[in-house]
Amino acid sequence: MNSAKQLPIEFERRPSLSGDDFLVAPCNQEAVAWLDKWPDWPSPFVIIYGPPGCGKSHLSHVFMAKSGALALTSAGINDAGLPSILASSKNLVADDGDTGFGEEALFHIYNDLALRDGYMLITAERAPKDWPVKLADLASRLKASPAVEIGLPDDDLIKSVIVKLFSDRQIRVETGVIDYVVKRMERSLDATRQFVDVADKTALAEKKGITLPIARHVLEELGAEE
Numbered sequence: 001m002n003s004a005k006q007l008p009i010e011f012e013r014r015p016s017l018s019g020d021d022f023l024v025a026p027c028n029q030e031a032v033a034w035l036d037k038w039p040d041w042p043s044p045f046v047i048i049y050g051p052p053g054c055g056k057s058h059l060s061h062v063f064m065a066k067s068g069a070l071a072l073t074s075a076g077i078n079d080a081g082l083p084s085i086l087a088s089s090k091n092l093v094a095d096d097g098d099t100g101f102g103e104e105a106l107f108h109i110y111n112d113l114a115l116r117d118g119y120m121l122i123t124a125e126r127a128p129k130d131w132p133v134k135l136a137d138l139a140s141r142l143k144a145s146p147a148v149e150i151g152l153p154d155d156d157l158i159k160s161v162i163v164k165l166f167s168d169r170q171i172r173v174e175t176g177v178i179d180y181v182v183k184r185m186e187r188s189l190d191a192t193r194q195f196v197d198v199a200d201k202t203a204l205a206e207k208k209g210i211t212l213p214i215a216r217h218v219l220e221e222l223g224a225e226e
Contacts, residue, residue, distance in 0.1 A: 050150035053188025074100030090118030
């Protein structure tokens with residue numbers, strides 16, 4: 001029998017992006033509370049901001065599922081098709097709202113949604129006060145819009161996410177292995193998902209479970225600090 005490592009078969013994995021699937025923690029509970037308040041928002045815009053990997057994109061998908069919102073891109077906002085986009089939905093989502101979006105377009109969207117009792121969830125890395133907005137009318141509307149920060153996940157949240165992601169793959173990992181990983185990995189949900197994905201593939205190739213040596217090897221491969 002060939003003793004070479006078995007190459008894992010690639011299966012498409014689609015993480016659930018439902019509200020029930022999102023793990024609420026102190027770092028994100030205020031943002032989640034704002035989604036729960038919809039459609040009783042005091043402004044057409046609600047802004048959620050925080051560093052990469054903190055869960056903003058997940059909350060965008062939660063809002064889309066809840067409200068039927070249409071996702072906008074910077075290219076979509078700035079082109080001539082904006083009127084047809086606004087006609088398609090009165091609820092919108094714009095990720096990376098602090099980069100690449102035309103100020104006149106955002107101003108127009110705000111006013112249009114205000115007239116139609118519509119709403120847009122905007123995610124960004126920076127707080128609105130730090131956006132390089134030159135259009136005074138837009139700046140005043142952003143200032144009046146609720147803005148809530150999501151912080152980086154703490155150890156308890158990282159641990160819960162690791163357990164859940166492995167559970168989604170029907171993999172059980174010893175608590176000691178998870179504790180070892182949490183103390184050494186980057187504090188972001190993106191890094192957590194990457195670790196779980198690589199560890200799963202490595203374990204399949206080795207025909208083993210997620211052991212401490214495998215976890216240590218994956219952390220080294222991903223450049224985690226000891």
